[in-house]
Amino acid sequence: MVSPHQIKFGKVVFGNDAVSKPHKVTIRNKSETTLITLLNIAAGGDFTTVNRCGATIGPKSKCSVSVTFQPVALGSRDGTLTIDSNASNSPSLVKLTGGGVAAKK
Secondary structure (H helix, E strand, C coil), rough: CCCCEEEEEEEECCCCCCCCEEEEEEEEECCCHHHHHHHEEEECCEEEECCCCCCCCCCCCEEEEEEECCCCCCCCEEEEEEEEEECCCEEEEEEEEEEEEEECC
16 A cells, blocks of 8 residues: 555756655555565656665555655656555556746846
8 A cells, every 4th residue: 555645746946956855655565464575666757766665565564765856847747656566456656746947036
């Protein structure tokens, strides 16, 4: 199980290496007996991840992934965090949205 299912980063200045504050996504293994093997965790679009999970999540355990937004253009920007694993509901998707805005003069 993944939460949240959507992250809205708001407006971030385009250019000058501006990056949003990180947002945390939690991955939970609700099983009492089965280990989850994480195969791939990746963000698309103008979003990047820092994976704080190992290769597996034990029964009744959780881990987190941080996601940041760095717009590469002005305007509305969309992406998806995809978490692939051996879980029956894989892949898990998190919708990512943000806006690139011009710097104030």
